[in-house]
Amino acid sequence: MAIISTAGLARTFTTRRGPVEAVRGIDLTVREGEILGFLGPNGAGKTTTLRMLTTLLAPTGGAATVAGHDLATDPAGVRAVCGYVAQSGGVDPQITVREELVTQGRLYRLSRARAAERADELARDLGLSALLDRKCGALSGGQRRRLDIAMALTHRPAVLFLDEPTTGLDPGSRADLWDLVRALRDEHGTTVFLTTHYLDEADALSDRLVVVDGGVVVADGTPAALKREYGGSRDASLQDTFLAVTGRTAPAADAAPVAV
Ligand SMILES: Nc1ncnc2c1ncn2[C@@H]1O[C@H](COP(=O)(O)OP(=O)(O)OP(=O)(O)O)[C@@H](O)[C@H]1O
Numbered sequence: 522m523a524i525i526s527t528a529g530l531a532r533t534f535t536t537r538r539g540p541v542e543a544v545r546g547i548d549l550t551v552r553e554g555e556i557l558g559f560l561g562p563n564g565a566g567k568t569t570t571l572r573m574l575t576t577l578l579a580p581t582g583g584a585a586t587v588a589g590h591d592l593a594t595d596p597a598g599v600r601a602v603c604g605y606v607a608q609s610g611g612v613d614p615q616i617t618v619r620e621e622l623v624t625q626g627r628l629y630r631l632s633r634a635r636a637a638e639r640a641d642e643l644a645r646d647l648g649l650s651a652l653l654d655r656k657c658g659a660l661s662g663g664q665r666r667r668l669d670i671a672m673a674l675t676h677r678p679a680v681l682f683l684d685e686p687t688t689g690l691d692p693g694s695r696a697d698l699w700d701l702v703r704a705l706r707d708e709h710g711t712t713v714f715l716t717t718h719y720l721d722e723a724d725a726l727s728d729r730l731v732v733v734d735g736g737v738v739v740a741d742g743t744p745a746a747l748k749r750e751y752g753g754s755r756d757a758s759l760q761d762t763f764l765a766v767t768g769r770t771a772p773a774a775d776a777a778p779v780a781v
């Protein structure tokens with residue numbers, strides 16, 4: 522069953538220098554319980570798409586539904602089923618991890634006691650228990666990223682949108698996050714919509730990849746299918762496949778770096 526479905530989803534920004542067509546018409550479906558890797562070069566329109574699907578940004582064209590809720594007519598319904606970890610997280614540096622998690626629970630209308638309980642559960646799941654009384658501003662980059670994710674999971678969303686969740690994480694924290702994403706899917710049936718520039722991560726985690734470039738979908742399929750179709754064989758690297766899909770060719774191994 523499709524849990525996310527978009528048709529011609531588009532967003533044009535009006536700027537003083539004229540219109541910027543960030544997303545030019547995205548058609549995609551995501552199945553319930555799928556881990557979708559949403560890939561594309563810088564500026565392809567990934568974050569803009571995620572911001573639309575989580576109701577933070579109004580589309581200027583097209584339509585979408587998330588878990589049966591229409592973006593245009595039922596944004597509150599969409600918000601209730603979505604968790605979103607933004608590319609640049611947003612925690613208050615002055616308050617403690619515990620306060621941040623409890624506040625988030627209260628925003629989702631949990632009772633004071635339940636919010637406190639949920640903060641403990643989330644801290645345990647995300648390896649933050651020892652940091653509950655630390656100020657958010659004093660966390661390392663990776664610890665802050667884990668807090669961003671904990672906050673997004675507060676209301677046990679059916680769909681979790683993660684925008685470059687592992688950027689800046691050390692290899693151990695990255696592996697932990699992969700485990701967490703798989704556990705969310707396997708144990709709770711959570712659908713995960715994830716952007717990343719780490720192609721090894723996309724390859725390891727995703728059931729399916731959607732590649733966008735210039736605000737449109739340029740490839741859609743399982744990692745193996747895309748490698749076969751664009752990389753020449755099932756054993757092609759996802760790196761070469763990605764470069765072929767987005768019209769950039771891999772530099773020869775002995776080529777001198779070119780200034781751009
Ligand atoms: N508020 C805005 N006003 C004007 N242009 C914008 C705005 N937000 C995004 N854009 C432009 O829209 C395009 C898509 O941006 P977006 O952030 O969606 O890319 P992305 O695929 O997430 O890239 P990255 O991999 O660098 O995070 C870019 O050209 C960007 O400059």
Ligand SMILES: [Mg+2]
Pocket residue numbers: 567568569608684
């Ligand atoms: Mg982005």
